Amino acid sequence: MTYNDVETVSRTELRDLQDERLVETIERVHENVQFYRDRLDEAGIDPADVDGVDDLPDLPFTTKEDFRDQYPDHHFAVDRAEVIRIHASSGTTGKPKVVGYTRGDVDVWREVMARSLAAAGVDADDTFQNAYGYGLFTGGMGFHEGVEELGATVIPTGGGNTARQIEMLQDLESDAFGSTPSYCLYLAEQAKEQGVDVRELPVSTVVIGAEPFTDAMRDEIEARLGVNAIDIYGLSELIGPGVSVECVEAQDGLHVWEDHFYPEVVDPGTGEPLPEGEEGELVLTSLTKEAVPVIRYRTGDMTSLTREPCECGRVHVRMDNVTGRADDQLIVRGINVYPSQIESVVLEFDEVAPHYRIDLDREENLDTIAITVELVEGFDGDPDDLRERIERRLRSVLSLRPDELDVVPPGGIERQETGKVKRVWDHR
Numbered sequence: 001m002t003y004n005d006v007e008t009v010s011r012t013e014l015r016d017l018q019d020e021r022l023v024e025t026i027e028r029v030h031e032n033v034q035f036y037r038d039r040l041d042e043a044g045i046d047p048a049d050v051d052g053v054d055d056l057p058d059l060p061f062t063t064k065e066d067f068r069d070q071y072p073d074h075h076f077a078v079d080r081a082e083v084i085r086i087h088a089s090s091g092t093t094g095k096p097k098v099v100g101y102t103r104g105d106v107d108v109w110r111e112v113m114a115r116s117l118a119a120a121g122v123d124a125d126d127t128f129q130n131a132y133g134y135g136l137f138t139g140g141m142g143f144h145e146g147v148e149e150l151g152a153t154v155i156p157t158g159g160g161n162t163a164r165q166i167e168m169l170q171d172l173e174s175d176a177f178g179s180t181p182s183y184c185l186y187l188a189e190q191a192k193e194q195g196v197d198v199r200e201l202p203v204s205t206v207v208i209g210a211e212p213f214t215d216a217m218r219d220e221i222e223a224r225l226g227v228n229a230i231d232i233y234g235l236s237e238l239i240g241p242g243v244s245v246e247c248v249e250a251q252d253g254l255h256v257w258e259d260h261f262y263p264e265v266v267d268p269g270t271g272e273p274l275p276e277g278e279e280g281e282l283v284l285t286s287l288t289k290e291a292v293p294v295i296r297y298r299t300g301d302m303t304s305l306t307r308e309p310c311e312c313g314r315v316h317v318r319m320d321n322v323t324g325r326a327d328d329q330l331i332v333r334g335i336n337v338y339p340s341q342i343e344s345v346v347l348e349f350d351e352v353a354p355h356y357r358i359d360l361d362r363e364e365n366l367d368t369i370a371i372t373v374e375l376v377e378g379f380d381g382d383p384d385d386l387r388e389r390i391e392r393r394l395r396s397v398l399s400l401r402p403d404e405l406d407v408v409p410p411g412g413i414e415r416q417e418t419g420k421v422k423r424v425w426d427h428r
C-alpha cells in the first residue's frame with residue numbers, strides 16, 4: 001500500500017519536482033557552505049547555470065573523506081540553533097561522519113520511513129519490534145519515528161539483549177521486526193537454544209538492512225524465521241534508513257524515494273555516469289535536506305538502476321540489492337572477487353550454515369586468502385568431501401583457489417550480538 005501520493009505521480013511531475021528542488025539545493029549550499037562554494041567555484045559552476053538533474057554529471061562529487069575533513073560540522077548549511085538532532089556514523093578509520101537534522105529534516109525522515117514501512121507491508125494496526133541500535137547510529141531512531149508516523153506500535157528493544165528480545169516477540173506478538181540480517185540469524189539461533197521455534201511466532205515480516213547481504217542469505221533468513229524479509233537501504237550521510245526500500249508486492253529492487261534523494265550510478269574507477277541497468281557505484285544527491293545537503297555523494301555501494309514500471313504502481317526508480325561496496329573488492333593473486341560472490345557460492349551448499357569468515361594475509365609478498373565455513377546442525381557427512389566440493393565450486397564459478405578452506409562445527413564461527421557484522425578480516 002502506498003503512503004504518499006508522490007509514490008505514484010507521473011514521471012514528468014516527479015522530474016519537475018526534482019529539478020526545482022535541485023536548483024534550490026545548489027543555491028543553498030553555495031550560499032551557506034564554504035566547502036561547496038569552493039568546490040563549485042573550482043569547477044567553474046555558477047549555481048545560476050544549474051537548471052535541473054540533467055546538469056548533475058557536471059557537478060563535482062562529494063566523498064567520505066570530504067565529510068571527515070569538515071568534521072565536526074563545517075559542512076552544515078544552517079546555524080547550529082536550527083539543528084535539533086545529531087547522529088554520527090563511525091567508520092573503521094578516522095573521525096566519524098557527523099550529520100545534523102533540522103526539524104524539517106526529521107519530518108522528512110519520519111515520512112520516508114513511514115513510506116518505507118508501508119511499502120514493506122507494515123500497516124497502522126501492526127506492532128513492530130525495533131532491534132536496530134539506538135544512539136548515534138541512525139537505525140534505531142529512524143525506524144522508531146517511522147513506525148510512529150505510520151501509526152503502528154513500536155517496541156524499542158534496540159540492539160542486543162537477545163533473551164529479552166525473544167520473550168518480547170512471544171509475549172507482545174509483534175507482526176514485524178527490524179534488525180540487521182546477521183542479527184535475524186543470531187536471534188533465530190538463540191531462540192532455538194531457549195527451546196523457542198521462531199517460525200511459530202506471529203512475526204511475519206522482517207525489515208533488514210544496514211549490511212550487505214546476498215539473495216542466498218535472505219533465503220536463509222526467510223526459511224529460518226518463517227518470514228518475508230524486506231530489504232531497506234540508507235546511509236547517515238543522506239538521512240539514515242529510508243533512502244530506498246523493496247515493495248512487498250514485487251520484492252524486485254528497492255524503490256529510491258527520489259523526490260528527496262536523486263540517484264546516479266557511475267563507474268567507480270572513472271566516475272563516468274553509467275547507463276541504466278549497468279552496475280556501478282551509487283551516487284546520491286539530497287534534494288530537500290536542510291542541515292546537511294549533499295551533492296553527488298559517492299556512497300561506495302555497488303548497484304544498478306531501473307526505471308521499468310513496477311507491478312506495485314510506484315513510479316520511483318528501483319536500485320538493485322546492494323551486495324557489496326566498491327572498496328570491498330578483494331584482489332587475490334590477480335583474481336578480483338567480492339566477498340558477496342564467495343557468500344553466494346558457499347551458501348549454495350545445504351550443509352553450510354549462513355556464517356562464514358574470510359581472512360586475508362600476506363606471505364612473502366603474496367596475498368593469501370583463507371575461508372572458513374560452518375557446518376549446519378546435524379551434519380553427518382564427510383567434512384573433507386564437503387571441503388573439496390566447495391573448493392571445486394569456488395574454482396569453477398570464481399576462478400578462486402583459497403589457500404585454506406576450513407570447515408568448522410556448528411557455532412564454530414564467532415557471533416556478534418550488536419553492530420554490523422564483520423566477515424572479512426584483513427591482516428595485511
Ligand code: DLL
Nearest residue numbers: 089139209210211212232233234235236240241322
Ligand atoms: O546503516 C542506515 C540504515 C539503518 C540502513 C538501518 C538500513 C537499516 P550507516 O551506518 O551510515 O547507515 O551505513 C550506511 O551501510 O553505505 C551501505 O554500505 C550499508 N547499507 C545500508 N543499508 C544496506 C542494505 C545505515 N540494505 C552503509 N544493503 C551504506 C546493503 C546496506 N548495504
